[in-house]
Amino acid sequence: MTSNIVYHKSSTSNKQALFLYKSMLKSRLIEEKMLILLRQGKISKWFSGIGQEAIAVGVTTALQKDEYILPMHRNLGVFTTREIPLYRLFSQWQGKMNGFTKGRDRSFHFGTQEYHIIGMISHLGPQLGIADGIALANKLKKNNKVCAVFTGEGGTSEGDFHEALNVAAVWNLPVLFCVENNGYGLSTPTSEQFNCTNIADKGIGYGMESHMIDGNNILEVYTKVDELAKSVRENPRPILLEFKTFRMRGHEEASGSKYVPEDLMKEWAEKDPLENFEHYLKEKAILSEEIEQQYKKEIIAEINEHLQRAFDEEKIIPNLETELKDVYKPFKYQETKPSLTKKHIRFVDAIADGLHLSMDKFDDLVIMGQDVAEYGGVFKITDGFVEKFGKERVRNTPICESAIVAAGYGLSINGMKAVVEMQFADFVSSGFNPIVNLLAKSHYRWSENANVVVRMPCGAGVGAGPFHSQTNEAWFTKTPGLKVVYPAFPQDAKGLLASAIEDPNPVLFFEHKGLYRSVYQEVSEGYFTTEIGKAAVLKEGKDLTIISYGAAVHWVLEALENLSEIAVDVIDLRTLQPLDLETIFASAKKTGKILIVQEDSMFGGIASDLSALITENCFEYLDAPVKRVASLETPIPFQSDLEQQYLGKSKLTKAILDLYNY
Missing domain, CATH: 3.40.50.920 (Rossmann fold)
Structure with missing residues (x-):
């Protein structure tokens, strides 16, 4: 049989070509086994990536092992190409302790710092903003690293897609935005999701380089992404990549695929990335029947061995103390005592002073928000910060609260701290999802803290009306995993803000704007902390x-x-x-x-x-x-x-x- 895909081997060695083939084969064989286990009731759900293996394998192979990848639920090849032990993946899918979430989440809803993979949440869009934050940290560290993030064609309809690409373009962040255009968002065809010819065309609107790639051609995926990744490491910038592919099975197995016309399914079946590459390699005498059978034997043995290890693992025994303890990252508060030297200042000055001293103390702290740079913020709290700390660390943002909160989380993932200013607490509703679903749940889900403080100028008494005067703390006290601080006096505001920035957990820091310039107090000079959780x-x-x-x-x-x-x-x-x-x-x-x-x-x-x-x-x-x-x-x-x-x-x-x- 002749291949239905045209391959150009170019500089790819035979060894590399066989690695790509074996990596796709491994992903396919695992999936086929998972579909059997699903029918047997041994796993609860499966999102199939059969027919799309070339994208996950090709992108992952092109990146360095310490470069972050943010996959979706159809990207098994990312995890296997990064060589995560299979028993850990199988344990994850069976809700066992050797997985990555202690049975608290399923599928690929997890991350692992060991393998530099950051998994998704069901709200697809924030994944893109996280990549912005990771890439921003890479850029600030000047480490010449690229970051790749996946989404589907359906995800490009979400506001988070627009926000994340816009931020990346404005800040020139080294991100590869990988869109797997597989034809359908569950059952909705692309013709009912967007009206442009290609998703790659959207790059024009962001002033962003973009490319279309045959997502079923493993050599094209690998060589093109490898070329672009090398270029971005040298010249940091975002690139939008549209991978043309098809989803051969349902959104998840329960949904089926009857909505897909038979002739379309047949057309894409003939473009199967694994089968076509196998035929090509055999035509070129790179792959023999003997090597193919040896690969299958090795992979099947590995699957069976690791599956048995996962099956033999004991079920998780619920432990109430562990569940409650894991909501927050453990943090041993160590007081920095306030000085006896004091100065009579306003509430707003105490906030500014505390923030300024924290920027001095933590070189990896970044402030982000609308108009926080030269303008100094609408309340002038960061006035003069740019002159002292520079625009790299005091960053004006586009009006995109969701992407900036997600970017704060990405900074934290990549070892930095973030303070995100909501211009008014009311506007946090536009960033609600990443706060309550990313920041709050992160440590509980996969033991990754979110070192992010969200500053919330709030409150009535200044005649600002229903969109600038809310005191909306109850939206967040309800959400496990968040800390909520709300001081009434300048001394407390300064000390608690310092503690919030030191704390590795996400903190919503409410600042009543009616107090900013009306309340004065003798406030200790210099850096000090006040313990969170003490009345x-x-x-x-x-x-x-x-x-x-x-x-x-x-x-x-x-x-x-x-x-x-x-x-x-x-x-x-x-x-x-x-x-x-x-x-x-x-x-x-x-x-x-x-x-x-x-x-x-x-x-x-x-x-x-x-x-x-x-x-x-x-x-x-x-x-x-x-x-x-x-x-x-x-x-x-x-x-x-x-x-x-x-x-x-x-x-x-x-x-x-x-x-x-x-």
């Missing part, structure tokens, strides 16, 4: 306890100035996740009356969970129901009188008196 007791008394945070703490203190007859424990939470339950419960047991005050609207806020926790753990000590003060169940209005009506501050004094007199 501050601002006042002590026996009559009742008031728990609050952020600007609402100042409401409480102001109200108590006119209620001197009431002795109150005032607790400033400072950190909302994790909570200092020890301090909270001790005060509740002491006073027996609890009022929780938040600026956020009532339902679903942190006060609701605190109330439940106190009731569940301190019920026998309570002398009254736990009470809450919060803002109206409406969006935040702009007009000043409406805003004051919205805020719970006006209800506070009455609530204190009612509880005191209960």
